[in-house]
Amino acid sequence: MAATFQFGRDSGDAAGSPAKGTVRTATVTDVNWKAVTTEGTLYSASPITDGANSVENWLYGHFSGTFNQISAGLFAHTNEGADFGAGITLKGPTSMTVDGDNETYTTPSATTNANLSVNMTSEIAITSGSAVWFGATGPEAASKAASMTTNPCYTNWLVTQLQTSGASAGDTSTVTLTLRYNEN
Amino acid sequence: MKKILTFNAITQKDEEAVVTIDVNGEYLLKFEDGSFFKLPGDLTKKQIQDALEANKKNNEGQISQAKIEKANEEKLKNI
Numbered sequence: 001m002a003a004t005f006q007f008g009r010d011s012g013d014a015a016g017s018p019a020k021g022t023v024r025t026a027t028v029t030d031v032n033w034k035a036v037t038t039e040g041t042l043y044s045a046s047p048i049t050d051g052a053n054s055v056e057n058w059l060y061g062h063f064s065g066t067f068n069q070i071s072a073g074l075f076a077h078t079n080e081g082a083d084f085g086a087g088i089t090l091k092g093p094t095s096m097t098v099d100g101d102n103e104t105y106t107t108p109s110a111t112t113n114a115n116l117s118v119n120m121t122s123e124i125a126i127t128s129g130s131a132v133w134f135g136a137t138g139p140e141a142a143s144k145a146a147s148m149t150t151n152p153c154y155t156n157w158l159v160t161q162l163q164t165s166g167a168s169a170g171d172t173s174t175v176t177l178t179l180r181y182n183e184n
Numbered sequence: 185m186k187k188i189l190t191f192n193a194i195t196q197k198d199e200e201a202v203v204t205i206d207v208n209g210e211y212l213l214k215f216e217d218g219s220f221f222k223l224p225g226d227l228t229k230k231q232i233q234d235a236l237e238a239n240k241k242n243n244e245g246q247i248s249q250a251k252i253e254k255a256n257e258e259k260l261k262n263i
Contacts (some may be wrong), residue, residue, distance in 0.1 A: 051206055051207045051208065052207075052208060053208075053222070078249060079249075086218055087218075089219065089221050089222075091221065094238070094242045095242070110208075111208075111210070112210050112223060112224045114223055114224050114227065114231070114235050117238040117241075117242045117243070118242050119193035119221065119239075119243050119246075121193075121194065121219065122194055122248055123248060123249040123250065124246055124247070124249065125247045125248065125249045127247070128245070128246050128247040128248075163220070163221065163222050165206065165212055165214065165220055166218075
């Protein structure tokens with residue numbers, strides 16, 4: 001038996017304490033940075049105007065199934081040769097070193113999120129990725145730790161934002177965001 | 185033209201970046217290689233300093249996948 005993993009995403013207005021999105025989508029296969037937060041809106045219907053940013057994409061990881069422990073999480077943009085192209089910068093979450101490092105969900109906005117200080121524009125070796133921690137209840141919940149035996153469990157927020165300045169029109173290359181973890 | 189010495193995550197060096205205010209009123213810091221990052225336009229001087237320090241702290245030492253693959257190729261030449 002093994003753990004079952006899925007990426008999920010919150011969107012919509014911030015609500016509750018700790019804050020989370022009013023919409024939680026449990027199974028996400030594509031990030032698709034865009035100009036609005038509405039889940040289900042195609043990125044092609046909500047393109048980012050050059051000079052603007054995407055709204056933040058509040059991704060997280062979810063573990064269920066059968067496992068004893070999830071640990072050693074790392075998150076990065078990993079695929080070689082598929083950069084976004086000129087005029088685009090991808091910013092992502094900082095490494096978790098204490099529970100308080102987790103981002104606090106805010107209503108997705110195109111304003112630059114200064115907390116996202118990791119530059120993920122070029123492909124990064126996953127061993128050099130941002131450290132990810134795990135916890136019960138949801139990505140927004142406190143008490144994240146480097147390893148977790150609670151089942152189900154969630155990562156901290158894996159929030160990203162695209163910034164543009166002088167970008168060409170049209171789709172970017174497809175890039176891969178990787179979450180690596182150990183399970184036993 | 186306003187310039188500032190700050191860390192370029194792509195080249196992994198401290199470099200001069202040209203700082204302008206973009207159409208959205210945010211700080212745009214652009215390096216000679218074309219890479220850039222933005223900071224919110226409402227930050228104070230102290231917050232900007234903190235953000236620039238965080239930029240260096242959180243990106244310095246980042247290893248690209250390309251660098252690892254190049255190193256692996258070199259290792260294989262020894263076989």
